[in-house]
Amino acid sequence: MQHTKYLILGAGISGLAFAYEQRSDDYLILEKETVPGGLCRSFYAPGFVWDVAGHFFHFHSDQTKAFVKQMLDGVELCNVTKCAKVFYADRYLNAPFQYNIHQLPHDEFMQCLTDLYFANGLDDAPSFKSFVRQKFGAGISDKFLIPYNEKLYACDLDELERDSMGKFLPKLTFDMLMTFYHGQKGTTYNDFFLYPRQGTMQLVNSYLNHLDTSRIHLGESVSAIDTDAKTVTTSQGTYSYDHLVSTIPLNRFIDFAHCGDSSLLHSNKIVVLNLGFDLPSRDKEVNWVYFPGDEIFYRVGFYNNIAPRPNLSLYVEIGCRSDEQVDIDRLIRQTLVDLKRVRITDDHQLVSHHAIVVEPAYVHITGQSKAETQRVIDAMRQRDVHMVGRYARWEYSAIDDSIEQAQQLAQTLSPTSR
Ligand SMILES: Cc1cc2nc3c(=O)[nH]c(=O)nc-3n(C[C@H](O)[C@H](O)[C@H](O)COP(=O)(O)OP(=O)(O)OC[C@H]3O[C@@H](n4cnc5c(N)ncnc54)[C@H](O)[C@@H]3O)c2cc1C
Structure with a gap:
């Protein structure tokens, strides 16, 4: 049986970032796909570069931004000032919706404003749905926040925790509303972002350049984890470890390790x-558009306006329940009809396409999932098992969070880490 100091499950950005940060040569990454990168992979077709939906680099910390820019040294980067819209009642408004309600017809603007004024603003809402009503009022909630997020999460928002979206939900104050009303720009977490011209995979490739790729076993799916014996079994064999770092979805980890109740963890x-x-x-400017209405998609992004290309190049995101049967051909047909309806296309002919199903994509954060997640993470830490990344920690987070979590864990486990 092969033994390794750091056994890493998953070669997405979290697994690669940890392998890079821990610095020793004594690591092994097990990845079920035949290509590394996880959700940060890119796909190439003649004239087009695509990701798993837009994967853009926005940062909460200047230090992480400087680190990523250094990692991407020599890679052509697009510096983008965000231009996002909402398609509401057959018109395009600026996003975020809640900051730009003055662009609604006058009576709807007044309704949103009045409802916002009388929203109670308390912090005792039992669910995400009641939380947004409490904070933003019925107008903004019922016109945008609730229908949009129900399309995305593919569930009743009463099932989700009040703080499900955390830092990703732009907060609203009257000052902010006035700033936007007067045509000035306020700030949201992703007003500016970086994007490698050849796709997010460039960051994956930058990590791979620093790693020993013979230590990344591709096409090797984990199927059992024994945290007493400190072993992991895959389709190809069994490995023992000193420290296990998991970046695979927590519900799968729980099933492989028999360490909790995965039925408490749901997602779309x-x-x-x-x-x-x-x-x-x-359109030559917009980066992406949110669709709260009856279009099949909840968001459409324009690669051609982010990393300029001659022809229209889109990513289209469609939310589904986890148990839903997916018929890709039907979704493409309906998407083409709806793209025309919202005036993104007219005489355009589709010349190339590619479909990916992402599961889990957005985890459903509930009281039960939070408690079970915390319990499993704490119990596993006592056994030298550590969770890194959005799905391993069953949270709503981004690439910069993965990198920071990997850095922190490497510093904790390995005093000689970078
Ligand atoms: C639609 C969408 C858009 C997003 N946009 C952005 C964005 O613009 N900017 C941003 O910063 N973040 C964005 N994110 C979040 C970002 O994708 C994640 O935070 C990040 O990619 C998580 O990386 P990870 O390595 O933790 O997980 P993953 O990328 O999921 O990697 C986990 C790896 O584990 C492997 N694996 C799973 N099961 C097994 C098994 N049994 N055995 C072996 N290997 C296994 C998988 O194949 C995968 O390669 C977006 C997410 C989604 C869903």
Whole structure:
């Protein structure tokens, strides 16, 4: 049986970042796919570069930003000032919706404003749905926040914890509303972002350049974990470890290690359609659009306006329940109809496409999932098992969080880490 000091489950950005940070040569990464990168992979077709939906680099810390820029030294980067819209009642408004309600028809603006004024603003809401009503009022909630997020999460928002979206839900104050009303720009977490011209995979490749790729076993799916014996079994064999670092979804980990109740962890799944067309984009500025209405998609992004390309190149995100049967051909047909309806396409012909199902995509954070997640993470830490990344920690987080979690864990486990 092969023994390793650091056994890492998953070669997404979290697993690669930890392997890079821990610095020793004594590590092994087990990855079920035949390509590393997880959700940060890119896909290439003639004339088009696509990701698993847009994967852009925005940062909460200047230190992490400087680190990523250094990792991407020599890679062509697009520096983008965000332009996002909402398609509401057949018109395009600026996003976030809650900051731009003055762009609604006058009576709807007044309704949102009045409801916001009388929203009770308390902090005792039992669910995400009641939380947004409490904070933003019924107008903003019922016109955008609730229908949009129900399409995305594919569940009743009463099932989710009040703080499900955490830092990703732009907070609203009257000062902020006035700033936007007067045409000035306020701030949200991703007003500016970086994007490698050849796709997010460039960051994955930068990590791979620093790693010994013979220590990354691709196409090797983990199927059992024994935290007493400190072993992991895959489709190819059994490995023993000193420290186990898991980046695979927590519900799967729980089943493999028999260490909790995975039925308490729910999520949606999403279908991402990457679509390439034969004509240029009608819109030359917008980066992505949110759709709270009856269109099949909840968000459409324009690669061609982020890393300029001659022709329209879109990612389309469709939220589904985890138990839903997915018929990709039907989704593409309906998407093409709806893209025309919302005036993103007119005479455009689809010349290239690619579909990915992501599961889990957005985890459903509930009281029970939070308690079980915390219990498992704490219990596993006592056994030298550590969770890194959005799905291993069953949370709503981003690439910069993965990198920071990997850095912190490496510093804790290995005093000689970077
Ligand atoms: C639609 C969408 C858009 C997003 N956009 C952004 C964005 O713009 N910016 C941003 O910063 N973040 C974004 N994110 C979040 C970002 O994708 C994640 O935070 C990050 O990629 C998580 O990386 P990870 O390595 O933890 O997980 P993953 O990328 O999921 O990697 C886990 C790896 O484990 C492997 N694995 C799973 N099971 C097994 C098994 N049994 N055996 C072996 N290997 C296994 C998987 O194949 C995968 O490679 C987005 C997420 C989604 C869903």
